Amino acid sequence: MKTISYENPFPHLIVNDFYDKNELTLIWEELNFFTKPDKLLKAKNYGGIEDRTNARAVVLDEVFLTHRQMSNILTVNRKLFKIGILKEFGKIHDCCSIAEDCNWDITKLRYYHNGEYYEPHTDRSMQFLGFSYFYKEPKKFSGGELVFPKYNYQLTCENNSIIIMPGWVEHSVNEVKIENSDYYDGWGRYAITSFFGTNDKKINKQYK
Ligand SMILES: [Fe+2]
Numbered sequence: 001m002k003t004i005s006y007e008n009p010f011p012h013l014i015v016n017d018f019y020d021k022n023e024l025t026l027i028w029e030e031l032n033f034f035t036k037p038d039k040l041l042k043a044k045n046y047g048g049i050e051d052r053t054n055a056r057a058v059v060l061d062e063v064f065l066t067h068r069q070m071s072n073i074l075t076v077n078r079k080l081f082k083i084g085i086l087k088e089f090g091k092i093h094d095c096c097s098i099a100e101d102c103n104w105d106i107t108k109l110r111y112y113h114n115g116e117y118y119e120p121h122t123d124r125s126m127q128f129l130g131f132s133y134f135y136k137e138p139k140k141f142s143g144g145e146l147v148f149p150k151y152n153y154q155l156t157c158e159n160n161s162i163i164i165m166p167g168w169v170e171h172s173v174n175e176v177k178i179e180n181s182d183y184y185d186g187w188g189r190y191a192i193t194s195f196f197g198t199n200d201k202k203i204n205k206q207y208k
Contacts, residue, residue: 009151026072057110105196126167127197
């Protein structure tokens, strides 16, 4: 695991090799499970921004509402809150300092296959974002970079990396291109996204 903090062009932290081998095995079991017909949903069916993306996704907290422990991903991605990286993130800038006090989160699983993208938007109701990325190797797709149009900045989203940033940062995803690949073969770009923050009213699910 390698962690790098960036102050510019906005505060963010990138961790490479975030999950270990056993955790990755559990994650891929679930990624493969959801890459089947009638599992990943179009934007209008999972509460996404309908006119901004054509990539399918699923909100894991909704699917596993009553039995979270049945989700490999919801189980292993507690790591984000447990190993001190939010404390590191909080040191970058004061605007990130409450990240380690977060008490709720939502997890989305999203898949980008050929021709799929996400136009520039801000997840403005979210305090913090943690985007993790997965793809089969050798990598068969091009595109899929995480782009920050206002800052002329982009990230390549390495396999098994996570980027943590404030929710006010506008972002988009470049169109993914894959030749001669069936959607359900899963050779595209997976993103497991955590939206998290602090909520004293505790109207959202506790993350611990
Ligand atoms: Fe977003």
